[in-house]
Amino acid sequence: MNQLLFISPILFPLLGVLINATLGKRMSEKAIGWLASLLVVASFGVSLILFAQLGGAPEDERLTWGAISLGIPWIQAGALSVPFGFLIDPLSATMMLVVTGVGALIHIYSIGYMHGDPRFARFFVYLNLFVASMLVLVMADSFLLMFVGWELVGLCSYLLIGFWFTNIKNAEAGRKAFVVNRIGDVAFILGILLTFVTFGALTFADVFAGVARRGESVQAAVAAITLLLFIGATGKSAQIPLHVWLPDAMAGPTPVSALIHAATMVTAGIYMMARTHVMFEAAPSTQAVVALVGALTALVAGYTALTQFDIKRVLAYSTISQLGFMVAAAGLGAYVAGMFHLVTHAFFKALLFLAAGSVIHAMEHHGHHHHPADPQDMRNMGGLRAKLPLTFVVFLIGGLALAGVPPLAGFFSKDEIVLDALKHNLPVFVLLTISAIFTAFYVGRQLVMVFFGQPRSDMARHAQESPAIMTAPLVVLAALTVLGGALNLPGVGALGYWLSPAVGEFKTHPLDVGLAGLFTLIALGGLAAGWLVYRHAFTTPDLTDPLSRLGPLYALSKNAWYLDALYQAVVVKGFYTLSSFLASVLDLGGIDGIVNGVGRLARGVAGWLGRAQAGFVRAYGVLMLIGVVALVTYFLIVGANAR
Amino acid sequence: MDTAMPYVLLSAILFALGVMGVLIRRNALMIFMSIELMLNSANLALVAFARQWGQLDGQMFVFFIMTVAAAEVAVGLALIVTIFRARRSTNVDDLAQLKG
Numbered sequence: 091m092n093q094l095l096f097i098s099p100i101l102f103p104l105l106g107v108l109i110n111a112t113l114g115k116r117m118s119e120k121a122i123g124w125l126a127s128l129l130v131v132a133s134f135g136v137s138l139i140l141f142a143q144l145g146g147a148p149e150d151e152r153l154t155w156g157a158i159s160l161g162i163p164w165i166q167a168g169a170l171s172v173p174f175g176f177l178i179d180p181l182s183a184t185m186m187l188v189v190t191g192v193g194a195l196i197h198i199y200s201i202g203y204m205h206g207d208p209r210f211a212r213f214f215v216y217l218n219l220f221v222a223s224m225l226v227l228v229m230a231d232s233f234l235l236m237f238v239g240w241e242l243v244g245l246c247s248y249l250l251i252g253f254w255f256t257n258i259k260n261a262e263a264g265r266k267a268f269v270v271n272r273i274g275d276v277a278f279i280l281g282i283l284l285t286f287v288t289f290g291a292l293t294f295a296d297v298f299a300g301v302a303r304r305g306e307s308v309q310a311a312v313a314a315i316t317l318l319l320f321i322g323a324t325g326k327s328a329q330i331p332l333h334v335w336l337p338d339a340m341a342g343p344t345p346v347s348a349l350i351h352a353a354t355m356v357t358a359g360i361y362m363m364a365r366t367h368v369m370f371e372a373a374p375s376t377q378a379v380v381a382l383v384g385a386l387t388a389l390v391a392g393y394t395a396l397t398q399f400d401i402k403r404v405l406a407y408s409t410i411s412q413l414g415f416m417v418a419a420a421g422l423g424a425y426v427a428g429m430f431h432l433v434t435h436a437f438f439k440a441l442l443f444l445a446a447g448s449v450i451h452a453m454e455h456h457g458h459h460h461h462p463a464d465p466q467d468m469r470n471m472g473g474l475r476a477k478l479p480l481t482f483v484v485f486l487i488g489g490l491a492l493a494g495v496p497p498l499a500g501f502f503s504k505d506e507i508v509l510d511a512l513k514h515n516l517p518v519f520v521l522l523t524i525s526a527i528f529t530a531f532y533v534g535r536q537l538v539m540v541f542f543g544q545p546r547s548d549m550a551r552h553a554q555e556s557p558a559i560m561t562a563p564l565v566v567l568a569a570l571t572v573l574g575g576a577l578n579l580p581g582v583g584a585l586g587y588w589l590s591p592a593v594g595e596f597k598t599h600p601l602d603v604g605l606a607g608l609f610t611l612i613a614l615g616g617l618a619a620g621w622l623v624y625r626h627a628f629t630t631p632d633l634t635d636p637l638s639r640l641g642p643l644y645a646l647s648k649n650a651w652y653l654d655a656l657y658q659a660v661v662v663k664g665f666y667t668l669s670s671f672l673a674s675v676l677d678l679g680g681i682d683g684i685v686n687g688v689g690r691l692a693r694g695v696a697g698w699l700g701r702a703q704a705g706f707v708r709a710y711g712v713l714m715l716i717g718v719v720a721l722v723t724y725f726l727i728v729g730a731n732a733r
Numbered sequence: 734m735d736t737a738m739p740y741v742l743l744s745a746i747l748f749a750l751g752v753m754g755v756l757i758r759r760n761a762l763m764i765f766m767s768i769e770l771m772l773n774s775a776n777l778a779l780v781a782f783a784r785q786w787g788q789l790d791g792q793m794f795v796f797f798i799m800t801v802a803a804a805e806v807a808v809g810l811a812l813i814v815t816i817f818r819a820r821r822s823t824n825v826d827d828l829a830q831l832k833g
Contacts, residue, residue: 705829707764711756 095136096158097176099186100225102133106218114211123201126214130197130221134190141183145588152591153179157231157295165234172292177231181592184429184585185228185361188436192353193221195563199444200345202559203451213253213343220246224354228361232293233282236362240278240326243355244271250350251342263341270335274325281318284311298368309372316369316376320383323359328410329387329417334654336410340402344447347402352409352443353436360413360428363420364593371423371594381421385511385521388414390651392528396535397637397647400466401446404536407650408492409439411525418522419507422514425593426578426586427506433585434499434574438491441567445485448560449540452478452553463547468539469631470547477553480561482541484568489537491571493530494613496606499574505609506578509602523612530613534620539628546631740781747774761813761823765806772802 106129147155156178164174227239252264288311289300328336388411395407419428453465475482491498511519545551578585583598590596627636638644754767776795783791
């Protein structure tokens, strides 16, 4: 009974999958949407209960309190023995709340956003499946079960990016995400295999005990394992060089971008590193790589976001950049700071995406019939502050939190990461600081382009505020964004002490006034700069970006560092060249040549031998006679010799 | 001179005649009869040898051959009759449909 309660957060959304997948076609939109949403709400409720129960357990028992073995030997093969079990500890309980809480809000929002879509039921099936898969990922007690969840969320991501697959571009974006993620996943599973080879176990508890017990003797192996796991994380959490799929993933419906590609799935890499922090801490070389890659990603993606025009693409690059902050934190060993930023980012980035969805919804539904322009292009927006007052306010809150304006959630979590960077790794600190400047600038730019000035298209002129079912989740998320900083205030550190049994020692520190002041200045300065540059930049949609005066620097940002072009030229082209070589030369020429050659040989020989079969019985008779005479002669000679 | 020699000589001559018949004749019936001739020449040789060596094995073989030959005649004649009915001819050179 207890076990059923523990895994029911997974079972609720699975029930939704079952019902909506089988009966969805015969149910009304309302029934489908509310069923799916309420099941996730139920999942959130159970997660809250479990969270409270876990909080009631003594602190030194919290790591083992929620270890649930279902008593089913999952895989039993030779030396490999993996039990089927889940783990609810402070870390996974926190993730469960984020996944089900933000997930429930986004489900409710989707009821309004997806209204009228011909595949309404399918959307909620995928969404519920995603929540269940993500919970498997965070609740897994072994590498293998985590990998199952890891792959399942990847599948859901693929299905939802290409949800509107009738447009080939969306289907291609889904495929790109799938393929790029597989590269990371190969490394991830190699890391898991190496873990098994080294430690002979795959459950987290056993492996970590092995790391602690064997210490120095497995250092090289642990370094290799963590590096492989980190490559897996770069795929899922969109770090360079595997981040290229996330901007394209914006092809999916906006609630999907909010749930999967901002709040939850893309943070799986950070969660995984926090979960396996014992191993990462035993591999300082990997940690250095992780910190550097995270900081570089923050910078590269932040720089790219400066010049994008698509409202969702800006947010996508922003997400990559913020994930870079979290990964850098993990690399610095500041797992609490990383997780704190993960949680606050889930709030404010889900808020931003849903608000952007509200903007797109408003643009699309009032005027696209007589206006073919792109409803996601910020150049076509402008002046929406008056048309969408509520959306404007929540977008503003989310934007300010992203820029790091105190006292919003993003300020505190970002501050903790940069403080750790300043203490331990100066290059990372510099990269993150520059990235923070970019962040504030593109937030200012986006706010100005979308909400200020005059409407620049018919769509913007006729935009109307979204229905209450969409704005209510926005308000809740906005409240969380305002209050989220309280989770881990400097000098108090509730989240830190809560997580510390799972992610290692934590000690809160008072607010570093100088650093906080610097980053407040950066945030306000960046916002102001964005405001000043773009205030009068676009009076009509067809003007050029003021930053284009920077020439190659602008082009570098606009084209996302030319990475897509590079991958296209090297990887994709190379792949096609190799395939066509294999197809035309090796397969058609070689393999088919052998097969056809055998056929031709048989036919040729048959044609030649066939001439002997003239059909004349007497000719056969002569041949037979000759044969018999020859044989008899032969045997007579052999016989004579034998005697 | 062995007592069997004249018989064996006769047998050889008959056998050669049979072979010639099979190879030269075009009428299926004649070919058939030539084959019978070859079979019986072999019978003659077997009987002659059996007598010379005083063993019954050879004579026993003859009975087998006669039995098989009888069966063969039954099948063979039936075939020839059927072919004749179908094609109005027993010329083996006309029956060349199975050529490769």
